[in-house]
Amino acid sequence: MAEMLYREALNRAIDECMAADPNVVMLGEDVGLYGGSYRVSEGLVSKYGEKRLIDTPIAELSIVGNAIGMAIGGLRPIAEIMTANFSLLAFDQIINHMAKYRYMSAGKLTLPMVVRFPQGVSKQLAAQHSESYEQMLSAVPGIRVFAAGDPNYAYHALKKAILMDDPVVFIEHELLYNKKGEVDLDAEVDPFKARIVKEGEDLTIVSYLKMVDDVMAAVPEIEKQTGKSCEVIDLQSLNPFDTGTLKASIEKTGRLVVVEEDHKMGGYGAQVVSWAAESLFYALDAAPLRIAGENVPIPYNRKLELASIPTPDKIAAKIIEWGANNGL
Amino acid sequence: MDKLTAEEIYYTMALGRKFEYAAKEHYMTGEISGFLHLDIGQEALSVAAMKAFDHGDVFTTYREHIMAIARGIEPKAVMAELFGKKTGVSEGRGGSMHLFDPSHFFYGGDAIVGGHLPNAVGCAYARKFQESEHGVMAVFGDGATNGGAFFESLNIASAWKLPILFLCENNRYAIGTEITRVAPFLEQAKKAEPYMPTMEVDGNDAVAVYEAIKEAQAYIQKGHGPLFIEAFTYRWEGHSMSDPGSYRSPEEIEIWKRRDPIERMKTVLKERYGVSDAQIEALDQKAQTAVDEAVAFASESPEPEVSELFEHLFVEEVTHG
Ligand SMILES: Cc1ncc(C[n+]2csc(CCOP(=O)(O)OP(=O)(O)O)c2C)c(N)n1
Ligand SMILES: [Mg+2]
Numbered sequence: 001m002a003e004m005l006y007r008e009a010l011n012r013a014i015d016e017c018m019a020a021d022p023n024v025v026m027l028g029e030d031v032g033l034y035g036g037s038y039r040v041s042e043g044l045v046s047k048y049g050e051k052r053l054i055d056t057p058i059a060e061l062s063i064v065g066n067a068i069g070m071a072i073g074g075l076r077p078i079a080e081i082m083t084a085n086f087s088l089l090a091f092d093q094i095i096n097h098m099a100k101y102r103y104m105s106a107g108k109l110t111l112p113m114v115v116r117f118p119q120g121v122s123k124q125l126a127a128q129h130s131e132s133y134e135q136m137l138s139a140v141p142g143i144r145v146f147a148a149g150d151p152n153y154a155y156h157a158l159k160k161a162i163l164m165d166d167p168v169v170f171i172e173h174e175l176l177y178n179k180k181g182e183v184d185l186d187a188e189v190d191p192f193k194a195r196i197v198k199e200g201e202d203l204t205i206v207s208y209l210k211m212v213d214d215v216m217a218a219v220p221e222i223e224k225q226t227g228k229s230c231e232v233i234d235l236q237s238l239n240p241f242d243t244g245t246l247k248a249s250i251e252k253t254g255r256l257v258v259v260e261e262d263h264k265m266g267g268y269g270a271q272v273v274s275w276a277a278e279s280l281f282y283a284l285d286a287a288p289l290r291i292a293g294e295n296v297p298i299p300y301n302r303k304l305e306l307a308s309i310p311t312p313d314k315i316a317a318k319i320i321e322w323g324a325n326n327g328l
Numbered sequence: 329m330d331k332l333t334a335e336e337i338y339y340t341m342a343l344g345r346k347f348e349y350a351a352k353e354h355y356m357t358g359e360i361s362g363f364l365h366l367d368i369g370q371e372a373l374s375v376a377a378m379k380a381f382d383h384g385d386v387f388t389t390y391r392e393h394i395m396a397i398a399r400g401i402e403p404k405a406v407m408a409e410l411f412g413k414k415t416g417v418s419e420g421r422g423g424s425m426h427l428f429d430p431s432h433f434f435y436g437g438d439a440i441v442g443g444h445l446p447n448a449v450g451c452a453y454a455r456k457f458q459e460s461e462h463g464v465m466a467v468f469g470d471g472a473t474n475g476g477a478f479f480e481s482l483n484i485a486s487a488w489k490l491p492i493l494f495l496c497e498n499n500r501y502a503i504g505t506e507i508t509r510v511a512p513f514l515e516q517a518k519k520a521e522p523y524m525p526t527m528e529v530d531g532n533d534a535v536a537v538y539e540a541i542k543e544a545q546a547y548i549q550k551g552h553g554p555l556f557i558e559a560f561t562y563r564w565e566g567h568s569m570s571d572p573g574s575y576r577s578p579e580e581i582e583i584w585k586r587r588d589p590i591e592r593m594k595t596v597l598k599e600r601y602g603v604s605d606a607q608i609e610a611l612d613q614k615a616q617t618a619v620d621e622a623v624a625f626a627s628e629s630p631e632p633e634v635s636e637l638f639e640h641l642f643v644e645e646v647t648h649g
Pocket of ligand 2: 469470471501502503
């Protein structure tokens with residue numbers, strides 16, 4: 001066990017993979033000399049040199065496009081996009097190229113690569129720096145999508161992602177980089193499995209990334225007001241998602257709430273709810289509840305910004321109200 | 329440049345710098361948040377370019393407070409936006425990076441590097457279409473010249489002979505990356521040479537910037553097609569308030585501080601236009617007052633209401649469906 005920050009866990013995962021395999025390279029804006037905008041690659045350039053920690057120009061299409069070419073050429077690239085919103089410039093490469101080369105070539109091409117980026121509402125970064133794209137990326141066949149909610153998963157899943165022969169989009173949250181947590185360095189972690197953050201009997205709350213913390217902050221109030229116990233699940237892997245863990249939990253509790261930060265329309269939680277409605281209809285005692293961001297670009301003003309996304313207070317209030325109306 | 333213009337430019341530069349230091353101060357207290365990109369050291373370029381380009385639309389980036397003010401947007405409305413207030417130019421929705429005011433033909437804050445360049449080209453198409461005497465000025469950093477949007481914009485603007493002036497503010501750095509580490513040369517105008525005439529100007533010399541932009545404006549107005557100006561300058565502060573800036577040596581910063589554009593303009597006022605120290609002092613004082621008033625206005629202004637969250641998303645409200 002080691003206590004470390006989320007960004008340190010990511011750094012350690014990359015460091016260990018680079019030490020173990022000379023073909024692992026990392027590219028992106030300010031990842032080398034600067035050490036990364038969120039300090040994820042801090043110190044790595046002095047260990048592995050500029051040949052492996054590649055500072056790129058501001059050219060996201062090329063960052064991902066070059067990573068694909070590097071992977072075809074036999075390297076194991078980690079492409080860092082500074083913020084989720086800029087990944088849109090690379091969506092053509094991610095969706096038309098990275099996700100499809102293997103399938104289109106009948107498995108002859110293999111792309112062992114990772115595209116990492118932080119996303120989500122941080123603090124007043126406004127509409128072009130605050131969005132979340134897991135829903136769009138999870139809709140694309142051919143990509144694994146991981147979302148790291150704590151240092152332990154960040155460390156293990158990033159290592160697995162780098163070692164994996166399939167392309168992975170690895171999503172981080174801007175407000176988690178300084179989150180501290182225990183990392184069990186020797187544990188065997190399956191990156192495709194969800195994590196039960198807290199066990200409970202009466203209600204399953206599914207979330208991922210920073211919303212897991214917000215849910216956990218809301219749980220005492222929910223349990224106090226309803227007298228019921230919540231089971232909280234961090235999905236971690238978004239595509240595929242761990243239906244086994246979800247099924248067992250929902251069959252136990254009979255109730256499902258999904259909490260996500262992205263816009264509600266077309267949001268990722270819709271996928272979880274639709275799956276539950278299709279496959280666990282008779283296990284559910286009430287209609288599921290989705291708590292998500294509003295369908296509005298993220299505004300700068302702090303009050304409006306917080307009004308646009310779920311917060312612990314709102315999560316608690318919505319679940320308590322829903323519970324009261326649904327016989328919880 | 330006449331004396332009045334010279335004084336106006338000096339005044340706006342002084343105001344701009346005081347504005348930026350005030351913004352920095354109120355960032356420290358938490359009244360301003362998010363990403364705050366200061367323009368200190370680059371005032372000559374920001375102010376003189378806006379004052380010279382008086383017949384057209386301006387598209388620029390997130391480092392745009394001074395440009396917005398020089399363009400005619402009230403310092404109060406800019407500061408209030410930084411404070412996230414209802415009285416801000418974007419009603420608190422945009423913040424420092426997103427200052428837009430079509431009444432001043434100012435489409436300030438795009439924070440996707442290079443992303444506004446195709447928009448500027450499209451607007452130039454519209455102006456040509458309308459046979460307007462307006463052209464377009466697209467302002468961007470050295471860092472934006474490495475992206476696809478930049479090259480696409482050069483190509484389209486020149487293929488269609490559009491009335492657009494590309495103004496590259498080369499301050500040598502894109503956050504922590506020195507331009508020469510990710511481009512084959514320092515002068516980004518070289519990238520535009522195959523497409524259009526290019527000019528180089530000392531971005532810390534307000535008079536030179538003003539004259540170059542005036543000449544460029546006349547050129548694009550005549551329908552000759554696009555033009556490219558590269559202005560060399562330097563930001564004294566970090567990229568944004570969250571940048572420790574350790575990638576630049578103190579010596580390098582010192583060299584550029586000695587090329588202070590405001591001191592240079594002060595000398596021009598005195599030597600070329602016979603403006604007295606007392607008159608300059610009065611301009612500085614007036615600038616300080618304007619900034620103090622902007623801060624007072626911003627801090628006293630109300631915040632937007634949560635009930636306004638969905639306002640301004642669409643022109644037409646749809647209540648059914
Ligand atoms: C497409 C995109 N990629 C990355 C960023 C992050 N970013 C913001 S400003 C910046 C540097 C831009 O440098 P430059 O164009 O030289 O302008 P300067 O900040 O020096 O004025 C970067 C990389 C962004 N905003 N948009
Ligand atoms: Mg620059």
